[in-house]
Amino acid sequence: MxxxxxxxxxxxxxxxxxxxxxxxxxxxxxxxxxxxATTKALVxxxxxxxxxxxxxxxxTRPHAFEGHGEKALQWxxxxxxxxxxxxxxxxxxxxHIDLALKYDIDILWIGARTTVNPFSVQALxxxxxxxxxxxxxxxPTHPEIGLWIGALERFYAAGIKxxxxxxxxxxSYHPSTYRNMPLWEIPIELKRRFPKLPLLVDPxxxxxxxxxxxxxxxxxxxxxxxxxxxxxxxxxxxALTDAQQQLTPEDLNSLITSLKIRRQYINNLDTDYLSQxxxxxDKLDNELIRLLAQRLEIVExxxxxxxxxxxxxxxxxxxxxVINNRLQEGKNQGVEEGFLLKLLxxxxxxxxxxxxxx
Ligand code: PEP
Ligand code: MN
Numbered sequence: 569m570x571x572x573x574x575x576x577x578x579x580x581x582x583x584x585x586x587x588x589x590x591x592x593x594x595x596x597x598x599x600x601x602x603x604x605a606t607t608k609a610l611v612x613x614x615x616x617x618x619x620x621x622x623x624x625x626x627x628t629r630p631h632a633f634e635g636h637g638e639k640a641l642q643w644x645x646x647x648x649x650x651x652x653x654x655x656x657x658x659x660x661x662x663x664h665i666d667l668a669l670k671y672d673i674d675i676l677w678i679g680a681r682t683t684v685n686p687f688s689v690q691a692l693x694x695x696x697x698x699x700x701x702x703x704x705x706x707x708p709t710h711p712e713i714g715l716w717i718g719a720l721e722r723f724y725a726a727g728i729k730x731x732x733x734x735x736x737x738x739x740s741y742h743p744s745t746y747r748n749m750p751l752w753e754i755p756i757e758l759k760r761r762f763p764k765l766p767l768l769v770d771p772x773x774x775x776x777x778x779x780x781x782x783x784x785x786x787x788x789x790x791x792x793x794x795x796x797x798x799x800x801x802x803x804x805x806x807a808l809t810d811a812q813q814q815l816t817p818e819d820l821n822s823l824i825t826s827l828k829i830r831r832q833y834i835n836n837l838d839t840d841y842l843s844q845x846x847x848x849x850d851k852l853d854n855e856l857i858r859l860l861a862q863r864l865e866i867v868e869x870x871x872x873x874x875x876x877x878x879x880x881x882x883x884x885x886x887x888x889x890v891i892n893n894r895l896q897e898g899k900n901q902g903v904e905e906g907f908l909l910k911l912l913x914x915x916x917x918x919x920x921x922x923x924x925x926x
Contacts, residue, residue, distance in 0.1 A: 584617055587829040589768060589795030591656060591675075592820055593620040595810040596633065597640035600647075605802040607647050609817030615824050618675060619647070620656045620797060624664055625809055626681045633808045641671035648672070656704065660688065662695035669699065677704035678719060680736055680773075684708040689719045693726040702730040706770070711738040711751050713758060720765070732766040733758060734797055735788075737774035747776025747813070750784065752791060759792070772799040772813045781815065782823050789829050798823075860915070864922055871923030881923045887916065 584590070592610055597603055603621060610616045623640040625633065636643075644655050656675035659665050660682045668676055676696075682688050683706055696703070703723050708715040720731055735755040737748025759767055769788035771781045785796055801807045804814040815823065874881060891912060898908040 585615055585824070588789065588793075589618075589766070590616050590824065591618040591620050591768065591795070591797040592616045592800045592817075593618075593656075594801045594807065595622055595772075595799045595814060596625050596635055596808055597621040597623050597643060598636075598808050600643040602802060603640075603643050603647055606800060606817060607651055607653065609802060610800060610820070611651050611653060613817060613821040613824070615821060616653070617795075618654045618656050619644075620677075620799075622658050622809070624658065624660060626658075626660060626679055627809075638667055638671075641667055641673065644673065645671045648674075659692065662691055665692060665695045665699075669701070675702045675704060677734065678706060680706045680709045683719045684710065684715060686715070686718060686722070689722050693722040693728075696723065696728055697726045699727075701728065702732070703728050704732045704734050704768070706734045706736050707738065707754070709739045709748075711749075711754055713754050716754075716758065717761070720762075732768060732794075733762075734768045734770050735774075735793070736770035736797075745780070746774055748774050750774050750787070752787070755793070756791065766794045768795040768797050769793045770797040772797070772810070775813060777812045778804070778815060778819075781813070782826065785823060786827055789827055796824075863915070864919065867919040867922050868926070871926045874923065875926055881920055890916075 593616075594602065594606055607619055610619065621640070621644060623635050623637055623644070625635040627634055641657070644657070647653075648655050654674035656677055657664075657668055657673050658679045659668055659676045660679060665676065678689065678692065682692070705716065705719045705723065708719075716733065720733060723731055733755075735750075735758075737746060738751050738754070740746075740749045755767055755769070758765070769785070771784035771788065774784050775781050781798065785798070788796060798820055799810060799814045800817050800820045801811075801814040802817065804816060805811060807814050871881065873879075891909070894912055895905055895908060898905060
């Protein structure tokens with residue numbers, strides 16, 4: 569597991585819903601009244617493990633509401649004492665960390681706009697050196713898994729062992745029904761590389777609007793993600809930030825109740841069936857790899873022939889023919905065209921590399 573072998577497994581976390589962790593609360597801490605009313609209703613659902621609230625808000629443009637800062641930390645501290653719920657806030661500067669720790673905040677999260685910047689992340693990691701706390705790292709705003717992993721590694725190296733990642737989608741310049749594109753292949757790859765790292769999904773910031781949050785939450789569960797962070801507010805329409813995407817605690821409760829969470833192993837029958845099918849997949853994958861190796865060997869022979877006869881490695885006509893022919897075959901066999909094209913391009917790239925290396 570690369571350079572973070574000792575991250576605590578998810579089974580070592582406490583969470584109410586036995587199959588996943590739920591963090592909820594307003595986008596921003598707006599007033600003690602708002603926080604109290606929202607938290608009371610969230611606690612009543614008995615489904616929320618951690619209360620979230622932004623006290624410093626990273627706004628895209630200036631002159632918008634930027635959070636109440638230290639004043640809001642005092643509200644959160646009071647609420648935690650009264651309602652016995654762990655609290656999470658976003659920190660973006662070392663001073664934020666000092667203040668959050670002063671007010672006994674349980675979980676610090678690193679926002680997407682911070683994860684993109686290694687200087688900022690390192691400054692936060694330095695401020696956390698020797699501190700025993702829990703850090704959640706949201707993905708960077710653009711789809712670069714290395715930055716996400718790099719931020720996790722910086723906190724890990726500073727001694728933070730209770731780390732979690734949060735998938736909140738990726739910015740796209742193109743119009744889309746999402747506020748941030750889910751690009752599920754990225755969190756899936758993170759999970760493949762760090763299977764013990766708890767990975768939560770933030771459907772609120774992926775969707776940007778209330779009506780699709782349930783669908784994305786279900787997708788997250790279907791993909792085996794470990795929990796959700798969902799924004800909630802006792803009066804969503806009056807919220808000072810992200811009003812379109814916040815749910816009432818009651819709506820959050822129904823959403824969570826309606827989620828279908830498939831446990832990994834239902835009974836022996838299912839595992840037998842699954843292991844048989846997986847055996848077949850293993851065999852087919854090995855066969856695919858054997859065929860690819862065989863193909864590359866022939867490519868190498870052709871490469872030598874081209875070299876000896878002064879023929880260029882790449883010939884556009886031949887490539888065009890290969891693509892058309894294979895896509896037609898793909899159509900006959902029911903293989904999706906976009907997928908096949910990408911695969912052929914990858915194979916072609918590897919073949920060219922083989923020949924140019926000769
Ligand atoms: C937030 O959680 O309110 C927030 C600002 O999130 P992100 O960093 O994902 O944009
Ligand atoms: Mn928000």
